[in-house]
Amino acid sequence: MKQMEVTIMGQSYLLGCPEGGEAALTSAVAQVDREMSTIRDAGKVKARERIAVLAALNLAYQLAGTAPSTVVAGPIASPELDALVKRLDDALGHDGQLI
Template sequence: MKQMEVTIMGQSYLLGCPEGGETALASAVAQVDREMSAIRDAGKVKARERIAVLAALNLAYQLAEVPRDTTAAASSASPDVDALIKRLDEALGHDGQLL
């Protein structure tokens, strides 16, 4: 297994990568970096850990939508950050509120 150094939101990570998987990993890293940067730039969430969780949820949501309607999911933007935070806060209850 090969190792690749990548940067997400300005922080470097050393990741394991199977031979021939460099392009796919670079694409995944770019997508995660875009999601996290968009959440950070929206200004609602400051903590890196919370940004990472919201980005992971956005990406998981996008993946879950693909089987339902491939063309619509591929062309749609990520869910609204405020709406996602509200849904998470409702699910976590008052003790685990994100904001």
């Protein structure tokens, strides 16, 4: 397995990549970077961890096929997502809040 250095939202990561998987990994990294940057650029969320969780939720939502061509552009784009983020914050408690 080879290693690739990638950059997501200005931070470098060294990732393992199977031979022949470079194009797929590069595409996935670009998609994650776009999603995280979109959330960050909306200006409502500053914490990198919260941005990552929201981006992961948005991408998982897309993969589930419930919105094949819709990207959730902001951190609170739907009541369902807002409720999920609130549940995450409640579960983490005051010291671990994502905001």
